[in-house]
Amino acid sequence: MITRRQSLIGAAASALALKAGPSLADTVGVSDSSIKIGNTMPYSGPASAYGQIGETIGKFFEMLNDAGGVNGRMVEFISYDDGYSPPKTVEQTRKLVERDEVALVFQGLGTGTNTAIHKYMNAKKVPQLFVATGASKWNDPKNFPWTMGWQPNYKTEAKIYAQHVLQTQPDAKIGILYQNDDFGKDYLEGFKAGLGDKTSMIVDEQPYETMDPTVDSQMISLKASGADVFLNVTTPKFAAQAIKKAHEIGWKPTHYLTNVSISVGAVMKPAGFEAAQGIISAGYLMDSTDPQYDDNEEMQAWRAFMDKWYPDGDQASSFTIYGYAVSRTMVKVLEQAGDDLSRKNIMKQATSLRQVDIPLLLPGITVSTSPEDYAPIEAMRLQKFTGETFELFGDVIAAESS
Structure with missing residues (x-):
């Protein structure tokens, strides 16, 4: 240690x-x-x-x-x-x-x-x-x-995901896995604020504790809910578990993953690249695995x-x-x-x-x-995991527009 x-x-x-x-x-x-x-x-x-x-x-x-x-x-x-x-x-x-x-x-x-x-x-x-x-x-x-x-901040990021869901899947059924603390609840609050009067689209919310060994049972429940959109609000260990478990049980929702767990080396690779295909997140840093930055x-x-x-x-x-x-x-x-x-x-x-x-x-x-404003970075871009890296799409989204 x-x-x-x-x-x-x-x-x-x-x-x-x-x-x-x-x-x-x-x-x-x-x-x-x-x-x-x-x-x-x-x-x-x-x-x-x-x-x-x-x-x-x-x-x-x-x-x-x-x-x-x-x-x-x-x-x-x-x-x-x-x-x-x-x-x-x-x-x-x-x-x-x-x-x-x-x-x-x-x-x-x-x-x-x-x-x-x-x-x-x-x-x-x-x-x-x-x-x-x-x-x-x-x-x-x-x-x-x-x-x-x-x-x-997490609320801004979550609003970006909510807006993208409303734009691309307005009739979606949404399942959420979240860490049961301030971190998870901040994302949850921001996501619901982004949905506005459409929060009824959320069909299941599954919390987990940081000392839980796995989130397997939560993932099985989320699949059973019929959700076709998955908001994955987890830290790296549980993010990798959730990605892998979804793949194992054949659940293929549109998958949104919080920025704090988008590490290719620490999350995507352990979960399995095949299981991670199509995951959507929002980023603000260059990705070292993206060839465009070579x-x-x-x-x-x-x-x-x-x-x-x-x-x-x-x-x-x-x-x-x-x-x-x-x-x-x-x-x-x-x-x-x-x-x-x-x-x-x-x-x-x-x-x-x-x-x-x-x-x-x-x-x-x-x-x-x-x-008066203690938020150093207030903009992000959406990105999708393809192959073995994330690919950016869309324009820079600033906090004031989210």
């Missing part, structure tokens, strides 16, 4: 150090030569497939430090395993804030886990940045000014990073793409902060991103934030 990762490289700090800014004495987790960034990640437990995100981030900061750090400071990335368990997340986060004294917490993964520390982080006034969950609650600057998401400069730079710094990482996984892109966003914030790395200024810079082009985002999708 991985309990701690540090990517602070002991280089000649004196040669790299910047002069302390006027507020350095008042900052936490910052010295002339380094900045501490904390993280919790499910390296074990039911969502351990996401552990590759934490691994990628750690390797990214190692690469960054090898090139001189950011604004002359090395990044000390401290990452603890929380097993996707909210009580463990609370324990590990308190350790990061109170013992390790990190400047900020970055990319903690999971809706339930981040909810467990939401009030604590804001009471402590510690930036809880770019959390790895699309719950809509992270865009609440009035009540939680120290917390911000990164990816498109000559793309951003994709080539990512592959070079993976080859050198994370050779054991899965280059067919969306999670390694994701980890790299969100790390680039974090670096942009630190660059804008300059030598004022107080928590207040870090948060100010995180809320001052203006149409930033982040490597590996789909063309036409940028990162923008403001003090």
Whole structure:
């Protein structure tokens, strides 16, 4: 079990150090030569497939430090395993804030886990940045000014699926499998909002718990309901199970899969490519398995990073793409902060991103934030799994149009 990762490289700090800014004495987790960034990640437990995100981030900061750090400071990335368990997340986060004294917490993964520390982080006034969950609650600057998401929110994504169902199968019977927590319920709420007065199209809703061994019984019930459209609101382990089980029992609905589980390497391949054909999802990141990006400069730079710094990482996984892109966003914030790395200024810079082009985002999708809008990415494109990769179709759909 991985309990701690540090990517602070002991280089000649004196040669790299910047002069302390006027507020350095008042900052936490910052010295002339380094900045501490904390993280919790499910390296074990039911969502351990996401552990590759934490691994990628750690390797990214190692690469960054090898090139001189950011604004002359090395990044000390401290990452603890929380097993996707909210009580463990609370324990590990308190350790990061109170013992390790990190400047900020970055990319903690999971809706339930981040909810467990939401009030604590804001009471402590510690930036809880770019959390790895699309719950809509992270865009609440009035009540939680120290917390911000990164990816498109779940309700927006779910509305996109609902609208596509209404456009293509207006007489559909819809079955839904969802994780019985804030993550699943956010998608469910957004999907129903997208259906509007057509929620009667839903003929069956099957919840599952994260500690369930399988979702086989739920899949059998969904097939028996007569549903010809399937909304699959699951994390990777259960997504692969659901895809495989549908194929085994001969159920062939139009299948919509949440973006958090579209990894070809971690979901589609284990489920079986034959079983995954035709699955529809929505994306905002380039797909490393899509040949159209073979000559793309951003994709080539990512592959070079993976080859050198994370050779054991899965280059067919969306999670390694994701980890790299969100790390680039974090670096942009630190660059804008300059030598004022107080928590207040870090948060100010995180809320001052203006149409930033982040490597590996789909063309036409940028990162923008403001003090009134904490949702960095608010656009997606539909895509369908064909062969061994996803193929994009349609135009970029922005949140305001969904």
